[in-house]
Amino acid sequence: MMLDGCTPWPAETAERYRRAGQWRGIDLGSLPRAWADAYGAATALVAGPERISYDELADRVDRRAAGFVREGVRPGDRIVLQLPNVAQFVETAFALFRAGAKPVFSLTSHRAQEVRHLCELSGASGYVVPGLFRGFDHTALGRQLAAELPALRRVFVMDGTSGTGAADGDGLVVPLEKVDAEPLPLPANDPSDVAFFLLSGGTTALPKLIPRTHDDYAYQTRTVAGQSGLGPGSVYLAALPVEFNFAWGCPGVVGTLSSGGTVVLAPDPTADDCFRLIEAERVTLTSVVPTVARLWLEERQWSDADLSSLEVLQIGGARLEPELAARIAPELGCRLQQVFGMAEGLLTMTRPDDDPHAVLHTQGRPVSEADEVLIVDPSTGAPVPVGEAGELLTRGPYTLRGYYRAPEHNARAFTEDGFYRTGDLASITPEGRLVVEGRIKDVVIRGGDKIAAGEVEAHLVTVPGIATAAVVPVPDEFLGERIYAFLVSRAEEEAPPLSALKAALQERGLADFKLPDRAEYVADLPLTPLGKIDKKVLSAAAADPEYSRD
Numbered sequence: 076m077m078l079d080g081c082t083p084w085p086a087e088t089a090e091r092y093r094r095a096g097q098w099r100g101i102d103l104g105s106l107p108r109a110w111a112d113a114y115g116a117a118t119a120l121v122a123g124p125e126r127i128s129y130d131e132l133a134d135r136v137d138r139r140a141a142g143f144v145r146e147g148v149r150p151g152d153r154i155v156l157q158l159p160n161v162a163q164f165v166e167t168a169f170a171l172f173r174a175g176a177k178p179v180f181s182l183t184s185h186r187a188q189e190v191r192h193l194c195e196l197s198g199a200s201g202y203v204v205p206g207l208f209r210g211f212d213h214t215a216l217g218r219q220l221a222a223e224l225p226a227l228r229r230v231f232v233m234d235g236t237s238g239t240g241a242a243d244g245d246g247l248v249v250p251l252e253k254v255d256a257e258p259l260p261l262p263a264n265d266p267s268d269v270a271f272f273l274l275s276g277g278t279t280a281l282p283k284l285i286p287r288t289h290d291d292y293a294y295q296t297r298t299v300a301g302q303s304g305l306g307p308g309s310v311y312l313a314a315l316p317v318e319f320n321f322a323w324g325c326p327g328v329v330g331t332l333s334s335g336g337t338v339v340l341a342p343d344p345t346a347d348d349c350f351r352l353i354e355a356e357r358v359t360l361t362s363v364v365p366t367v368a369r370l371w372l373e374e375r376q377w378s379d380a381d382l383s384s385l386e387v388l389q390i391g392g393a394r395l396e397p398e399l400a401a402r403i404a405p406e407l408g409c410r411l412q413q414v415f416g417m418a419e420g421l422l423t424m425t426r427p428d429d430d431p432h433a434v435l436h437t438q439g440r441p442v443s444e445a446d447e448v449l450i451v452d453p454s455t456g457a458p459v460p461v462g463e464a465g466e467l468l469t470r471g472p473y474t475l476r477g478y479y480r481a482p483e484h485n486a487r488a489f490t491e492d493g494f495y496r497t498g499d500l501a502s503i504t505p506e507g508r509l510v511v512e513g514r515i516k517d518v519v520i521r522g523g524d525k526i527a528a529g530e531v532e533a534h535l536v537t538v539p540g541i542a543t544a545a546v547v548p549v550p551d552e553f554l555g556e557r558i559y560a561f562l563v564s565r566a567e568e569e570a571p572p573l574s575a576l577k578a579a580l581q582e583r584g585l586a587d588f589k590l591p592d593r594a595e596y597v598a599d600l601p602l603t604p605l606g607k608i609d610k611k612v613l614s615a616a617a618a619d620p621e622y623s624r625d
């Protein structure tokens with residue numbers, strides 16, 4: 076049974092996935108103990124100066140899970156989890172799984188707007204924060220939100236970070252270290268139920284939540300880890316934030332731990348930190364977005380770090396230019412693996428035995444034989460001939476059937492027979508490899524970050540002086556894309572400059588990565604024959620160097 080508000084797979088389909096051995100009835104909360112039984116004293120996690128064995132990880136998870144139960148966390152509760160790449164992220168996520176609660180993975184860059192929405196939409200009873208982190212007081216935000224949202228009863232603060240009000244004694248704010256308690260026998264989770272929620276890259280004004288079940292995520296991580304040849308000798312560097320599906324489970328943290336390998340947590344993806352960790356920990360595999368790969372290539376020319384242990388660099392999350400792809404093997408001395416993925420499910424990857432051309436120019440094949448992929452004409456929905464570009468539709472054993480509590484959006488985002496409309500334009504080569512050709516969804520992919528144009532537009536029009544706003548991506552050599560806002564001002568009011576717009580959006584509590592990089596005032600916005608804002612025309616104008624003025 077899936078939590079209320081989620082869309083289960085049809086019974087026959089679920090049965091098929093079980094018969095084929097894709098869904099094996101695994102409860103993610105039981106994994107740390109099973110791993111400890113298999114890998115015991117081996118190092119599971121390296122985080123800063125700390126090295127945590129599998130045994131220790133399982134013990135910490137048991138104590139924390141018991142503590143959460145004592146704090147009133149109940150099976151089915153949603154808990155927003157907003158922590159950086161620290162051991163406590165992994166421990167807390169698994170402790171929540173163990174306690175039957177459902178973490179909602181939030182980015183540390185999220186601010187009041189995003190966190191309020193995640194808490195409200197999920198009906199969260201708890202919020203786990205890093206106290207003061209990169210100059211932002213998450214505990215204070217927790218207090219503010221708890222005052223607004225009656226369901227929010229606890230703010231759990233990461234050890235070793237201060238924040239406002241941990242000592243106020245009203246029971247709202249609880250340091251995570253105080254949560255831990257004597258282990259309790261806890262009931263197992265239903266493997267077909269939601270284990271946690273990932274955030275959608277989004278196309279709508281308000282971000283959507285993606286329910287991931289125990290069974291589907293155990294399958295995804297196991298399959299990808301197997302195809303990546305992971306084993307006890309593997310060392311995975313989590314360079315990207317671990318709340319990103321790519322770093323959490325492709326194979327990422329969960330896949331590596333499932334294989335008995337070691338996960339090294341990098342505080343951020345900078346070349347400085349990551350090269351040092353690759354050398355010190357003899358890292359064999361890591362995953363980055365193209366913008367980070369570009370940075371690493373630049374830094375490589377100045378660094379004498381020993382990267383010889385690195386076997387594979389996975390790159391995904393945004394379009395990888397073939398010119399950049401071609402530099403990976405010669406300059407970093409490792410194999411490139413292209414990854415196309417989405418928090419919603421479907422993953423495609425190039426494989427070690429793919430010919431070099433396929434590795435540089437395609438995003439590889441789906442990871443599961445049960446992944447169903449269709450390429451259709453976006454306007455008619457009819458399949459296009461092999462090799463032609465169209466919208467990518469997919470369904471399979473680890474691809475969602477519906478967003479959480481979003482019936483109206485689901486009616487548009489899925490076909491009647493349960494295919495998810497990805498909003499990506501792709502083609503399939505005769506050998507069955509996917510090539511991403513573009514996108515029809517209204518999203519900007521800036522570095523690795525996904526920004527829903529509609530979300531930024533909705534905030535822009537609340538700024539005094541702005542009548543209408545249209546946000547489009549503009550190509551950028553370094554970030555892939557940047558955020559370009561076309562604005563129509565109100566006749567009688569002053570048009571705020573970019574700096575004032577950014578300040579206004581920050582003031583509203585929008586995450587920094589969503590702020591427009593450029594704003595352009597126009598007399599009116601071009602319309603399509605159907606009367607919608609013609610974003611194609613705007614994108615072309617934004618990308619035209621003749622057009623841009625400042």
Ligand code: J2J
Nearest residue numbers: 276320321325391392393394414415416417418499511
């Ligand atoms: C072009 N666009 C890509 C690629 C994703 C592994 C890797 C990435 C993600 C991810 C992920 C792309 N080339 N190689 O979850 O597990 C764009 C597409 C896609 C959207 C999904 C994983 N790889 N994209 O990026 O949920 O537009 O997941 O639909 O953040 O990123 O974004 P997200």
